[in-house]
Structures are given as structure tokens and as C-alpha cells.
Amino acid sequence: MRKHHILTAVAAATVFSLGASTLALAGEESTSGGTFTYARSDSTTSFDLHQEITENNAFAIDKVFESLVTFDNDGNIIDWLAEDHKISDDGLIYTFTLRDGLKFSDGTDVTAEDVKFSIERHLEVGGSLPIEADVKSVEAVDEKTVEITLGTAYTPFLSELANFSNGIIPKDFGGKTEEEFFKNPVGTGPFAVSEWDPSGDLTFVKNEYYWQEGKPYIDELVYKVVDDDNQALNQLLAGEIDGIEDLSLSNASNVDGNADTKTATSFSYNVEELFFNTLDEHFSDEHVRRALAMAIDRESLTKALTFGYAEIANTVLPRALLYQTNDTVNALSYDIDAAKEELAQSAYPDGFDTTISIASGNNTRLQEAQIIQAAGAQIGINIEINAQEISTFRSDFRDLNFSMMINSATADYPDANSIFAFQVDPDGWSKCYWTSYNNETAADLMRKGQVTPDGDERAAVYEELQQILADEVPYIPLYNSENVVGLRDNVEGFTVLPNGSVHFEDVYFEE
Template structure:
């Protein structure tokens, strides 16, 4: 699968520039598989999410205006992956199952689902009375069409399971059979890209359909400017009776972070997406504003191009990992809204093994000794690629530069605009870069597949890191049922990554949304999206 989730924010903030997903908005081999009693998956340990709670009496009706740093350019759920589109698509389309703010899989359009003991047969029973926004009933044939179209298109979040058949069993039941077990499958189905659309696009062309899409989600597009704002109206046929409570939803394009903050404080918007960490304190303490937060599935990282002559040397990578004070970097830059990373997987993702992994901790003497073992014992000069316009990343780069200097590695910081940044790392035109890896749901495979599979779309997140042992463990983890055996596989895999450091995990940032105090019921999801069907605006 492809995955690039990038926001166009012009000023600081974590996870707002080039946040790459992994397996389901993130990877090449799968996505999430959290707590589901049907297959024994482990529950997420995500911190409790906070909801916006107004002190005024909430009401129904009104317009919720959401400031976002990038416009919505497409609603084609099978061909998109960036957050600007994903978090609009998920307001129009819904999948059979979903994940909640705690990272647990729940039934959505399905009233129930079961998974056979051999892990090959998935049976979904649709809810009674389901309708699309145009009033037509939702049938299993619609789900068959939607999933088969996704299988045919592939797209950036292609279904990675080896699907044998997708069939309507009766007027309410859908059955999916796999050719071989694939444990992350149920969580992959929770992704926005597996939303259900009408059979045969409801009788119109593909092009016509995605200009004015019909789905089961809480909102319907009223007006849409691909270079500007989107206005949604409530779906009067929504299956959650009486919801959404608001009448309209406006995605307002605000590309400048300071403008977004000013508009929030002035009440011109009800909330802003991806609040930067350095602004969180001001908004939290504001008279009429608050911060709504949740733990995230993001890992901020320093990536190495293992095709580069310097960073192909494991001792060089290990030396930099030992030279870098990750705790100090996290405390200095994240204002208490992040945890220092000890492994590739955030602590909110099952099987993260963060209490077991022995990471290369800050040790300048050991760093120099490690570099002495390399082919470049006297040091060398290199470059660090960074997307411009993100002050947090700029400061990260400076800290990394200083750490390298301390052991004889001279690092030149290359700051380029976002489009060029993407082009450069897609073409392996970098030695090292700063970026973020993000899962779409709390499934270990979602990040691991995207960042360790040398044959996958991203070639191990464009590091081209190749380790036959790691690849073998990755595939074993995908087929192994949840439990101790799977945990053992991922612990071994993660320890190998910690030892060979094709990327250095820096920290796990929280998801932060700035909101007016008058907003009630806003739910932040750990993938960065928000749920709005429960939102009410104070009278």
C-alpha cells in the first residue's frame, strides 16, 4: 500500500507535515487489529481521550466550522491517503467496523460480525434499516461492490489480505473468505478506504459519483471547492437516530497556523485541526478556548537512507542513536504532550513491547566507540532533509546536528518546501530525513509492514532497509493469531530494529485539537480525525 498523510500547515506543529501512515493509512501489508472478542486481538492501551465539554447548555442545530490547514481535493476513498482527504471521506462514508477513541474495534454498519476459528471466514450482518444519504436501502450487494472495487483499484491503502471471495449470503449478510489467515484483516476493514458506497455507484459514472458522493456517514456534501472550503449538511437518513446534532459542518481552509489560532480565539471557527504543541498552553488557558486531546498512533522519527554510503553502515546509525539525547529532545520540544520513544511502535499500539525493548540510550562515550567501529572512524559530512515551515522539525534538526557534531559527524540541514521534500525522499534523494510514521488503527502490522518490508510500496519507508530475519518475522506476525506467540514475534522484530536503527524513533506525540469552550461532545480519534455526530454547540 501507499501511504502519505501530509498536512500543509505553514508553521509549527507535530505530525502536521508529511505524516506517513503505515498499513491502512500506513503501510504495505495491513492495518489495525485491536480489541475484538471474535479473534482474541489485544486491546489498545491508549490514554483516555478527552472530550470537549461546554459549561453552557448544549443545543441542537447550528453550524460547526473546523479550521484545517489543507483543502479536500478528492472523495475517492480507494485512491486517497492524505489526511486532508481522509478526514473528509470518513464523514461521508462508513465501513462495516470502526475504531473508537480508545482504539477498540466496534461494529459500525455491521450489527455484528464473526470470524471463523481458522481465521479464513468473516461474516457480517448489517444493521436493520440502513440507508444511504439519498434514502436508498443499504444491502450486502453494496458492500460486495465496494470491497471488490477496492480490491480491483488497489490504491494507496490496498487490501493486503489474500481475499478468495466476497459474497452476499442473504439480504442482510456478507461473507468474506480468505485464502490464508491474515490477522490484521478485521482492523484493515475499519479504515476509511473500506467505506461502503452504492452498488454500481448508484447508476452514475465514477466521475459523477465522486463529485457528489452518496454514503452512509453523518454528513452530505453541499458545496465543495477543491482549492478551498467544503460545506456539509447533516444526513437526514443517518442510522444513528437524531444525529448528527448540528445542521451543517464547514471545513474552512486556514493554511497559516497563527491565523488559525487567531480565528479560534475570535470565535470565527469552532475548532482547529492539528494544534501545534507550542500553542497548546495558550489555547488551554484561554478564557473561551480549550484543548481536546488523545494519545496518538504517531512516531516521530529520524530516517536513514540505507543506500547512502555512510548510513549503509550499521555502526554509523548506532553511533548517532547513542549520541542523541531523546529524552532531552522530547522535553525541550513537546511541552509535555509527548512521550519519549523507545521503539518503533507507539505505546498505544498492541505488541509495542516498550517495556522490553533495550533501546540505544544516550551515551556519548559509547557513541564515539561505535563510530570507531565503522568505515568512517574519523567522522564525515552528510545532510539532513527537512520539510520547511515546521518549527518543531527545524528545532529537532538542530538538536540532531549538534549530536552529530559531538562525535565528528558534520550534518548540513537541508530545508525544502513540502512538495520538493516528498519528491526527494520518494526518489531516495536524501541521506537522512525527519518524518513521522503513523498507523491508522492500533495494529502492530500497520506500522511494521510499511517500515520493514523491502518489497512493499515504500521499500521500508524509503530507507530500503533490508533484513531477511525482519522480513520473515513480519510475515509470521501477519499470519499468527493474537496471543503470546504473536507478541514474541514482534518483540524480536522490534529489538532487531532497535539494534540496527534504520530509523531512530524520537517521540510519540499526542493528537491535539484546539476548540471553543462552547463546543460539547467533540471526540478526538488517535489517528488524528474527529467524530462530529455527537457535537453540540452551546445556545
């Protein structure tokens, strides 16, 4: 059933243990087997969990590799491969005890040495989502016990370990080279790779050694590349696919209005944003960025394009995350006269020509770009829309070959640091989400938030940080939408996690 509101559950430091009694979910009495075909806009290009970040890879990686802890659909941290964990009173020592009988998909046992190898390899590689904590040592105490010691307490560490990039892989890649291993990866997840075309589709088969007895219920999971919203809708309505990962919000009513299809929704850690390349001569000027922010009617844009599935975003933190200030931050509001006055203070008072980059095939992004184009025209900024095939779009923005772009930012784990470490740290891998934004005060606040215990002091740090970003607008938050997936009506057990991923081990077909 369609939901007309955002669920506002807030991630807290609550940790749950997943006991045997909670593993028997609905579906054991229902139809098992079959193939679930899931339409996605881009192919999976890599399974190297320590090097990847985009959802086309992340949501394939997390089907094969699993972490010690994870988070549920309410954003609570729960024990996963670890049956329990302990944190020392000083916050420096984390001790994890592995579940009994854990095996990799090749049938070999999972031990503490595999955990040690996985974390140390991540620390060595760094990669797109590095472990930011000051890890001094990782020790396999015995076959089932791992002890991680930090040099300095790091508040988001447990949440960070729940990220897909901290999945567990076999020690020494199971005797293979790195290249060989990641072409045919072996993990503890519910699925193993069967067929994989890095420029096309991906087929998983169920892991016969999966630790959750009886799961996954389906025999195969197929990621089918369908890079056009309308083609995906037509295939779903025709029964050629079982689900659409990123259902265009404009198509949601068509899915809900059909007797054989439905939508699944959840609150999300996703914020739609307009990003500025601050190395661009025009957008290095704060007055230009502020002027455009005041020229865009974000409330009307949200209402027109999200069909009740989103709320306006005033800050880069999604509403479902602790410490967001969406309703209290002093964000720049729609005011054309003020926008013109702001632009007059810039180095380009008479306006200029520029471009906005988007991924092609996405109807919503195209309409967003058109609205922003019209907003710019009102103050003399002439914007040409550059629609690119998605792999080219990603390659160009990573090479800083853009002026503006529309993209989304998603928290990979349920802590504010997941957003700030990626969008505020000038020394980070993404250079502030490829904006090259550099504000040392903001960066210092980000670092302070990492070591400040949860509570009022950490809230104050993030409140100040969010106000700086709202004032300087290296990116303009547009809206915080629900995760919306299109499904065939006979699909059950389907739950969308806040980051947009799905525990496909729980999915089954109704008879």
C-alpha cells in the same frame, strides 16, 4: 483540561456491538446546527479511499465513507454499518449483517451488493493501504448479509476492515465513472461534500439520510487550510475558527490559558520519527545510522518540545498498541563517546555533509531538526535543514528525494500490523515508509505476525522484530505524543480517536 500523561489503554481483540441505546449521546438536548470550522495544515486532494493514506485525505474520506466495523476512542473494535458479525472457528469465514434502513447520502439503499463491490474494488486496486489478507471470495448472501472467505487465517483482518480504506461505496459507483464519483462522492457517513477546492478549503453538509438518528448535530463542517501553527493559534483565539486539528504542543498552554479556548487530548497511535533514506550512500551504512541514534538525546528532546504531552519512544509501536516493547526493548541510548566510536566503524569516520527535510510552518518539527542538527555536529555530521511546503515535502519523500526526514507514523487501525506492514515490508507500497529498508528476517517476522493468533507466540514474534529495528535503526523513534486539538470553549461532544480522527457527528455547540 490539560492532561499531563499518556493514557495507556491497550487495544485488544474485544469487539462491541453498537446498539440503539448507545447511540443517544450527550447533545440531543443541546444546541443543534451551526458551522464548525476546523483548521488543518493541508488541503484534501482526493476522496478515492482505496488510493490514499495521508491524514489530509484520510480524515476527509472517513466523514463520507464508513466501514462495516470501526474502533472507538479506547481502541476497541465495534460494529458500525454491520449490526453484528460472526467469525468461523477456523478463522476463515467472516459473516456481516447490515443494519436496517442504511442509506447513502443520495437516499438510495445500502445492500450487501454494495459491500461486495467495495471490497472487491479495494482488492483490485490494492492502493496505499491494500487488504493484505488472502481473500478468496466476497459473497452477498442476501440483501443484508455479506460473507468473506479467506484462504488462510489472518489475525488482523477484522481490525484492518475498520480502516477508512474499507469504507462502503455504491455498487458500480452509482452509475457514474470513477472520476465523476470521487469528485462528488456518495457514502453512508454523517457528511456529504458541498464545496471542495483540492488546493484549498473543503465544506461538508450534514447527511440527511444518516443512520444515527438526529446526527450529525452541526449543519456544516469546514476544513480550512491554515499551514502555519501561529496563524492557526491566532485565528482560534480570535474566534475565527472553532478548532485546530494538529495543535502545536508549544501553543497548547496558550489555548488552555485562555478563557474562551480549551484543549482536547487522547492517547494516540502516533510516533514521531527520524527516517533515513537507506538508498543514500551515507545512510545505507548501518554504523552511520546507529551513531546518529546515539548522538541524539531523545529524552531531553521529548521533555523540551512536548510539554508533558509525550513519552520517549524506544520502538516504532505506539504505547497504546498491544505488543509494544517500549519499556523492555534494548534501544540505543544517548552516548556521544559511543556514537563517535560507532561512526569510526563506518565508511565515513570523519563525518560528512547531509540534509534533513521537514514540512515548513511546523514549529515543533523545526526545533526537532535543530536539535538533531546540533547532535550531528558533535560527531562530525553536518546537517542542513531543508524546510519545504508540505505538498512538496510529501512529493519529495515519496520520490525518495531526501536523505533524512522528520515525520510521524500513525497506526490506521488498532493492530501492530498496521505499523509493521507499512514500515517493514520491502515489497509494500511505501517501501518501508520510503526508507527502502530491506531486512528479510524482519520481513519474515512481520509476515509471521500476520498469521499467528493473538497471544504469547505473537508477542514473541513482535518482540524479536522490534529488537531488530532498534539495532539497525532504519528510523529513529523520538516520542509517542498524545493527540492534542485546540477548541473554542463552547464546543462539546468532541472526542479525538487514537489515530487522530474525530467523529464529528457527535460535535455540537453549547448555548
